[in-house]
Amino acid sequence: MATDKKEEEKPVKRVKTPETLRGMKDILPDEQIYWEYFRRKAREISAAYSFGRIDMPILEDEKLFVRTVGKQTDIVEKEMYNFIDKGESKVALRPEATASVARAYINHGMLNLPQPVKLWYMGPMFRYDRPQSGRYRQFHQYGLEVIGGPDSVVDAQLILIAVRLFEDLGLKVKVEINSIGTATTRQEYKIELIAYARKHRKELCEDCTRRLSRNPLRLLDCKQDACRVIMKDAPQIIDWLDEDSKQHFMQLIEYLDEISVPYVLNPHLVRGLDYYNRTVFEVVPDRGDDADLGSQSALAAGGRYDGLVEQMGGREETAAVGLAVGIERAILEMKQQDVEPPALPRPDIFFAQIGAEARRAALQHFEDVRAAGFHVVEAFGKSSLKGQLEAANKENARFTVILGQLEVQDNTIIVRDMESGAQETIPMEQMIDYLKKEMGRK
């Protein structure tokens, strides 16, 4: 009972309050309005374009990511949550989902399904990185994968879907696209790029000097002004594409023009994961020309990964494209652009009770009202009528029904209109009809 509290001895020992791990977040009810909004839009658009939902395990064999994402990438090298389980297996919390989807495609013989196979997923990913705005160690992605579709029309539609999704969410975005060709042409291009950058070695920033040997493609999107000036005249990856890739990219552009998806060609756009080839794209907020977007600006990113399935042991060459949306980032951007998710529907009825007997009866009557289709709320935990009316007011209920000792005896109930304050006592068996009538009037 509440009154016992005062008599209790105050605990002398204080336990250290537990906290979430670094970079991990609780998503509280207030925040869920945004999440639910996003999830709903994501589900709707997935269904509208005939994607089937897939849920993969969060924990996978570490090798899956090392082989596909790339051993040298930061994601695998320093950000992976990997550990050895009790059976001595090296496992990892997934840092991304495409590898798992491709694995599932192979495992379940989806190559026997009508191609392309279209799948979507939504769930947590883990990267052991330094937390920052728009970046968490556990974060959530919504993603789409189209496996078994080599034509660039697939790329075009996927980009279209991404744009639609953000439009549906009420966000202004723009799409940047590029093509990074095949592994072979990319290799040739890298050599050329390194040669070019070497000539300007002294002018490059410290990071770029390191990129030169570690991650040369990243030279292209360095944010330092000095490097940007140099890279402006760097060889462009587009010029190194093989005929097929070039053709593929040209077609993609034509498709995009055809369906009027606004895009920006960004010859400096590259991807960090090894499995990408040909088309790569990013969706970034469009806040006007001079807005500084900061570093974690990509709301979604994707690209083609034609070689992945085969590389993983799939039976034949299986072209594929995918897209991943950072849900936290999308929500952050919604707040940034003042997008209000639809508020929770206002309750029709608040059910108040006074006294032990009425409370007992109210429990069942509440069920009746709910079963009649009303959105009804209560605060049975409160005993004073004042407190319950306050609660009703906070919930913004349209009507409050009040059941007290007297009403239980007379088999009646009070219905109070919360806006006018007018109230009426009516026979209990007429309550539902009365409420329906009153509700219909408003």
Next chain:
RNA sequence: GCGGCUAUGGUGAAACGGUUAUCACACUGGUUUGUGGUACCAGUAUUACGGGUUCGAUUCCCGUUAGCCGCCCCA
């Protein structure tokens, strides 16, 4: 992994060497035990953690941890 800034009740803030640590909002309870949205009263903090300087530390110094921001990288 590197750099900068910050850390006071549930939230947002004040005090900046000496106060019973102040205020607002929120929350809980109450204002003769049955009436809200507009009143009043009360309650809720070892000032992130650990150490140091000082007669005295929320205030100064160091460390740890966490948060924010930039870099790296990425959704």
